[in-house]
């Protein structure tokens with residue numbers, strides 16, 4: 197018998213039933229919900245007069261369309277009628293079904309993919325779903341975590357199971373060490389530039405190798421978060437001491453004797469040496485450059501030191517056309533240095549990069565500098581707890597002294613469903629994960645980068661982050 201991958205192990209442990217042609221039913225250990233993708237799901241339940249099967253395995257937050265200022269004013273302070281309606285509907289639904297909810301303004305509230313791990317609700321070996329594609333983030337703990345659609349949200353609410361089909365196994369092996377200053381964000385974007393946005397389609401990606409083992413949990417979450425942008429619904433990292441250290445003592449983590457038992461189970465969660473892989477990608481850690489997207493797709497990513505592609509030099513006709521269009525939308529000139537592009541805005545936040553380590557990395561660059569003239573920089577912590585801890589460490593002071601805006605938690609300008617948006621034509625260095633046309637506001641231009649590069653862009657005014665030497 198051949199060995200199993202980590203994905204195979206979690207799948208097998210959660211299989212309730214499977215037909216011979218592969219239609220399976222999986223038990224779901226944790227269902228995360230937010231205001232945008234649940235209203236119809238609850239409405240469907242109510243129409244059929246069904247209860248929520250396991251409110252105890254469900255956790256709700258309000259994150260996508262919450263404003264990032266004056267959250268203390270509550271829903272009353274939300275002016276957009278659609279946003280307000282979604283927030284009110286969620287509050288009503290969680291109350292009716294006895295679901296734990298961290299409302300806007302609660303210190304524990306924040307972006308769903310920051311809150312689950314922070315609370316210790318996300319645990320190794322679990323199956324985790326949410327009506328949100330970046331649920332892949334939670335795979336950093338060695339849990340099978342992926343996004344689902346609204347009709348599936350209704351199904352999980354009603355039954356605590358999910359209809360699923362087994363995906364394929366892809367291994368991404370990263371050997372050696374990442375160069376100094378190169379982060380999980382650079383690695384994720386670099387990988388997508390190699391495999392493309394469809395490269396992981398139909399697969400679960402397991403990240404492994406020395407460079408992955410060396411990542412902290414924040415880095416692993418960043419990388420797993422980006423799996424969906426590479427086409428894979430889920431990403432995984434096998435749990436290890438780094439995982440257990442992060443989890444220990446978190447509110448929902450197992451306590452006392454249960455902790456030891458949990459850890460000994462979690463230690464069985466790895467891919468066997470003789471596991472079968474459908475696809476293997478190998479990357480040398482040393483060769484991963486600081487990476488930035490220049491276009492309107494996460495795969496249009498290049499080293500920060502590169503120049504904007506010249507479409508005529510691209511052989512593949514589909515890619516050539518895509519590059520032409522992206523260059524036009526992004527207001528670029530073929531052949532110009534990416535590092536020299538001037539930015540108008542900087543956004544440090546989103547479920548990709550809004551955790552404490554991300555803010556620390558940004559603060560390290562910004563400390564003692566001022567935001568460049570004409571640049572507006574917004575720092576949006578991923579949760580109220582991240583915000584409070586950052587303040588306890590004085591990071592907010594570093595940011596505000598430099599002239600950055602220090603905001604309250606939420607998805608914010610990652611997708612601009614709240615008042616935080618780009619103006620048409622504005623160029624933004626953003627630590628988020630999507631850069632398609634209009635993502636951060638109509639005609640806004642997004643360059644996806646690490647917190648380190650974003651912070652340097654804020655103080656230098658250019659993507660490449662060279663702080664101008666002032667001569668007077």
Ligand SMILES: CC(C)[C@H](C(=O)O)[C@@H](O)C(=O)O
Pocket residue numbers: 232233260327328329330343611
């Ligand atoms: C609103 C939600 C459905 C969406 C997603 O699933 O990813 C959002 O979080 C995003 O990042 O675009």
Ligand code: SF4
Pocket residue numbers: 260307308309328330546547548606607610611628629
């Ligand atoms: S921060 Fe962005 S990517 Fe993450 S859940 Fe919110 S909108 Fe989606």
